[in-house]
Amino acid sequence: MVALNSVYYLVDGVLDEGLSFIAKYVENKLQHSIIITDQEGHMHYPSEVSYSRTVDDVFITIPSQIAGRDYYYQPGSGYLYYRVRCNGHSAYVIAQGIPVEQISQAMSVLIETRLAIKCYFTKLHKGNEHLEKELADYLFNNSNASISDIAKQSENRLEMGRSYFVTLVETEEFSAGSNVQLVRSYLCECLKNDKFDAVPVTWSNSLTMIIPVCNSADRLDEQPNWPAFERYQEILEKRFNLSLSQGIGQVYPLNELRKSFYEARVALTLPRLLGRNHYVQKYSELGLYYPIFRQSLKDIKRFCWRVLGKVIEYDEKTDGELMPTLRKLLDSNVNMRSTADSLYIHVNTLYYRVNKIEELLGIDFSSMDSRVNLFIAIKVWDTLNANGLVGQKTSRGALA
Numbered sequence: 001m002v003a004l005n006s007v008y009y010l011v012d013g014v015l016d017e018g019l020s021f022i023a024k025y026v027e028n029k030l031q032h033s034i035i036i037t038d039q040e041g042h043m044h045y046p047s048e049v050s051y052s053r054t055v056d057d058v059f060i061t062i063p064s065q066i067a068g069r070d071y072y073y074q075p076g077s078g079y080l081y082y083r084v085r086c087n088g089h090s091a092y093v094i095a096q097g098i099p100v101e102q103i104s105q106a107m108s109v110l111i112e113t114r115l116a117i118k119c120y121f122t123k124l125h126k127g128n129e130h131l132e133k134e135l136a137d138y139l140f141n142n143s144n145a146s147i148s149d150i151a152k153q154s155e156n157r158l159e160m161g162r163s164y165f166v167t168l169v170e171t172e173e174f175s176a177g178s179n180v181q182l183v184r185s186y187l188c189e190c191l192k193n194d195k196f197d198a199v200p201v202t203w204s205n206s207l208t209m210i211i212p213v214c215n216s217a218d219r220l221d222e223q224p225n226w227p228a229f230e231r232y233q234e235i236l237e238k239r240f241n242l243s244l245s246q247g248i249g250q251v252y253p254l255n256e257l258r259k260s261f262y263e264a265r266v267a268l269t270l271p272r273l274l275g276r277n278h279y280v281q282k283y284s285e286l287g288l289y290y291p292i293f294r295q296s297l298k299d300i301k302r303f304c305w306r307v308l309g310k311v312i313e314y315d316e317k318t319d320g321e322l323m324p325t326l327r328k329l330l331d332s333n334v335n336m337r338s339t340a341d342s343l344y345i346h347v348n349t350l351y352y353r354v355n356k357i358e359e360l361l362g363i364d365f366s367s368m369d370s371r372v373n374l375f376i377a378i379k380v381w382d383t384l385n386a387n388g389l390v391g392q393k394t395s396r397g398a399l400a
Contacts, residue, residue: 007116009025010022010025010115010116011115011119013116014117014119019120020047022036022045022093022116022120023045026093026109029109030109032095032097034093034094034096037060037092037094038090038091038121038185039089039092040179040182040185041060041092041182042059043058043059043060055186055189055190058189059185060094062081066081066083071083073103075100077097078096078099079094079095079098080107080110081093081094082107082110082111084121085118086118087122089125091121093110130153131154131199132200132201135199135201135208138258139166139201139261142258147257159254162213163251163252163253164210164213164251164252164253164260165248165250165251165252166260166261166263167246167247167248168206168207168209168246168247169209169244169245170205170206170207170244170246170268180207181202183207183242184202184207186240187200187236188200190232194228206268208264229246230280233246244278245272246280247263247283248264248281248283249261249267250263250283250284263293266383266387267286269383270286273386274379289380292380297384300380300384301390303377304384308374310361311323311357311361314356321353322357322360323378325343325357327378327382328342330375330378334365336350
């Protein structure tokens with residue numbers, strides 16, 4: 001029977017002092033050290049951070065044998081894992097070096113902590129999940145929420161007086177069952193080791209990181225440590241056996257966060273459309289595409305429509321074959337034979353389609369200027385399409 005007095009004592013203590021209160025209570029009772037982690041094995045106690053430590057030092061591998069159980073004992077190490085379920089999540093209290101004959105005694109002490117642990121992690125998850133939902137709606141769904149209102153609820157993780165940039169990390173493996181939360185937690189710890197207190201947002205198969213750069217007294221054009229971000233990608237790929245791509249926006253005050261997010265999306269999407277993979281792309285280094293995407297969304301669409309509009313309209317009224325044909329042809333460097341083969345059509349059919357494109361657009365496809373203009377326009381249009389921006393009106397604060 002769990003002593004109710006000790007349970008209430010632990011709940012009261014954790015609300016006032018945090019996990020260290022629980023840990024000291026258990027360690028005094030057991031005379032053994034303990035570790036407290038979230039379900040990814042990320043240590044929340046002990047919480048002391050040494051910047052000479054590796055990121056792996058703050059993660060514990062939770063044994064698979066505890067799946068479906070409330071506790072598990074490792075005979076070799078003497079580790080006793082006690083699992084606390086918290087609204088769809090789990091937390092673990094791990095007592096170290098427990099002899100077999102003390103398992104029963106140790107379990108009785110660990111069980112006393114259940115409600116206090118649950119209180120701590122439930123409050124933590126609710127706060128983080130609410131902030132993440134608000135940010136996801138604000139960035140991905142272009143909600144009418146005020147970023148200043150979101151910042152007020154962030155417990156100083158977002159500050160109106162600071163500048164930020166957004167980076168998006170993506171890999172196909174996330175959709176195949178990789179542990180996105182573990183990858184995210186690991187990346188956050190990498191950033192924290194370099195004193196970046198990032199705010200993460202998980203959406204579909206991408207990780208969005210909102211990263212502070214400088215205070216209001218500093219220069220807005222202060223440059224982050226860009227080589228570090230390439231290093232983070234290498235670390236994650238090696239640690240989790242993934243192939244990642246990353247897009248990085250520019251630095252803006254918090255009230256212009258959507259600009260950096262838009263830029264990060266473009267930087268992540270465009271290189272893939274150009275045939276690249278496994279890259280780190282800064283928006284400011286997009287070459288000739290940079291001045292195009294710096295324009296307003298309305299002007300970018302106008303450019304694409306001026307170059308491609310009649311072909312797009314024709315496809316909407318017919319079977320939609322000209323735009324895919326044009327895309328394949330330009331990607332193949334106008335190799336008629338390979339384009340016809342990739343589309344599974346006769347080369348004469350391809351010539352017919354090319355003639356139709358020339359007729360609609362009033363161009364000569366043999367002209368290099370026409371090909372370059374078409375290639376740029378179709379990549380810009382596909383980038384907007386891939387990010388759901390073709391039908392989106394420019395909203396307050398969204399784009400420059």
